[in-house]
Amino acid sequence: MEAVVTNPVPERRKPVVPSAVLGTLIFVIAEVMFFAGLISAHTISRAGSLPGLWPMPGQPTLPAEATALNTVLLLLSGAVLFFGYRLWKKQSPVAHWVTLAAWGLGAAFVALQGVEWVALLSQGLTLRSSPLGSFFYLIVGGHAVHALAALVAMFWAWMQMARGQLTSGFFFGVQTFWYFVVLMWPVIYARVYF
Amino acid sequence: MSTATAEHGHEGQGHDAHGHHEPQNFFLKYFWSTDHKIIGMQYLFTGLAMAVVGGFAVYAFRMQLAFPGMSVPGWGRVTATDYNALVTTHGSVMIFWVAMPVLIAALGNYLIPLMIGCDDMVFPRLNRLSYQLFLLSIVVLFMSFYAQGGGFGGAWTSYPPLAAKAEYNLTPAGAPLWLLAVALEFAAFLLGGINFVTTVMNSRAPGMKMFDIPMVIWMIIIASIMFMASVGPLVAGAVMLFFDQTLGTGFFDPNQGGDPVLWQHLFWFFGHPEVYVVLLPAMGIVAEVVTTFARKKLFAYKTVLYTAVGTGVLGFFVWAHHQFIAGIDPRMANIFSVTTLLISIPVAEMCFVYIATLYGGSIRLTTPMLWALAFIGEFLIGGVTGIFLGASGADIYFHDTYFVIAHFHYTFFPIAFIAVFAAMTYWFPKMFGRYMNEAWGKVHFWGTIIPFNFIFIPLFLLGARGDHRRIYDYTHFPDLMKPGMQDLRILATLALVTLLAFQLVFVVNFFLSMFRGKKAEANPWKANTLEWVAPSPPPHGNFPEGLPNVYRGPYEFSHPDRQEDYWPQNVAS
Amino acid sequence: MNQLVLLACAVCGAGEDRASGALLVMTIIISLLPLGMMGGLIGYFVYQSRKGDQAAEDAK
């Protein structure tokens, strides 16, 4: 038996892609597939419905124009967050205010969506009223749940940043997740509202 | 690296967490540990315990098929509702709560850090959370058994409208709870999968290049990636089905403008990749065992790796072969027929590579080797009959007969049991520091393999004669009974009972060897991979003499320049 | 329930091109999407690690 040669003080492998980054990216891929499933189901069901039944007669159409504003707000939020990240890397003192602005824009998006839901519900579009309603609440609601979770995480990141304790791994995770929420939305908007 | 947040404490240089003593308290040590070996063991023992549940279910409903109307010892009379619930439980437990946890989660957790030469997973707490979610999923599953109306009986595929409407399935609570349990289990494996991929990519021992990674690790990684990429649409479908069940939406209900076949698409989009998710780790186990006991280098390492990747890619394009007669567009059926026939090429190729590895080796027929060889032989039968089913014309007749059942058990049993037994007997000395008894191991081997074939060859014959897989009691359909069919059913059931009885040999051998077996040294099989460098069993932190350095690939057996016939990866020259 | 809605079932309309066309397109997208995303990630990773291995070789 040969003496087993081990390295007493091993140099550790330098991660090719940092673990937090890799983990978050894989998670986001799985999430994209979740929405891909929902959206494809919606597309197929819609294509299979008879002409004139989507939306059902007597039911409201989705307010595509009004939602355009929300969409812009959300996209803006993503851009502002990226800007905040750049400032943070340069250790700018205003970075956390920019980040908070991104958070505010995101929160405004969620709030406006909530207002829209209340209006639609009062006009008779419910989860059970038609396939369109079911898919609308399911997909947009699924997106909203992700947006809310991301907002909580982003708020946490903002507090850490203001205290100067934010770690780049956590911030990367939050950013990636928020960009996912932001970029998923235009796809949902285009498929579901029109 | 400055990214070490609380969760990522084990990343990069943040490993000083291992300096302190591990908790001594029994509960903290075995139930609240973040040590990958403990978590692997938790998954292993939970998975094996669930195998008992799945095994009991199959015993009960097979007895009903062989002897309709009898009072089954241990269960009583199997009613039609019981029968449906038992079949569903058997299928879903064996796939989601036995094969997945044992092959991916248990082996992945136990082996990855040891075989790539590091001290723990990258995200140890995520890992613990993964197991806890898994345990929760089991609790929810058991709740569904005892819920009002009984356990869910809509088959493991859970097709609507049967699964969606309580009027049809008569399990208003059991159906949604079952679905919830499956969803929780997926969440657990998602966390696990992220951990596996990240760990292998970032924590490999210095010197270990991509092509020095042992095959079983590659296979687990490819399987995890496939799982994570395919599970999303199924979760989406599960949410829709859950809404249909509980909130009264009509996603899958044609009466409300929905589409029941949509569920089948979403299910099988995951369902077929899932079969490769469990196949690949099993193939990896066989690669390790075959090379070690043939004392030969793995034939064509890179080919196997690329083949596995190819299988992973193709695996996304075959799912509609489960729906050939579900009303899909016939043009689509043609395409999926072709892809299905294509995918048997890489699968067969892996088997042939193992056979080529055996050629000219000095083969030692130890128990793990017997299991590995049996895997190749039995799995080939499963793969070949898959080709019959993949031809859409033939499948019109075979679909939903016992031929399908026999096909997928010839694939699934080798994967979930034969390969797992190979793995357990092979790594047992590492896990527990003792040898398993060889003689009893061989008794168990033959006592499993022979009855296994006596169960499923009769099912092939039955299926070819048109025996439908969802009929509870054939005495109600005398015109469908051909002479001799009941005899075949009885033969299969008796073989099943024999097989189950022989598992006792394994259980006794396992636990006796754990405490009484001959003590094993660090490298009992004279294998090359890094887990054999660590002491048996490995302590917390795995490598007390320092983490190993890697100098070569994992399969350098019988190298001409060396006296010994093996060449561990960590030995410099 | 509205009787007309009954006819909205996509299976009943499987022969109709607009339904099967949507199914085909979605099938293609949903099959290629995971492969594309994972392929991108893996490609990026392999590229990075090749660079890393090369740097390690050079250092020797």
Ligand code: HEM
């Ligand atoms: C060589 C590769 C394979 C081919 C060509 C193949 C083909 C098929 C086909 C065409 C069917 C559908 C039969 C029907 O329902 O009418 C089927 C069913 C099935 N196959 Fe395979 N298969 C292969 C490998 C595997 C593997 C490796 C597994 C591993 C677990 C597996 C598990 C299953 C299961 C579970 C079902 C039945 C699902 C159900 O309806 O409950 N197959 N296979």
Ligand SMILES: [Cu+2]
């Ligand atoms: Cu399949």
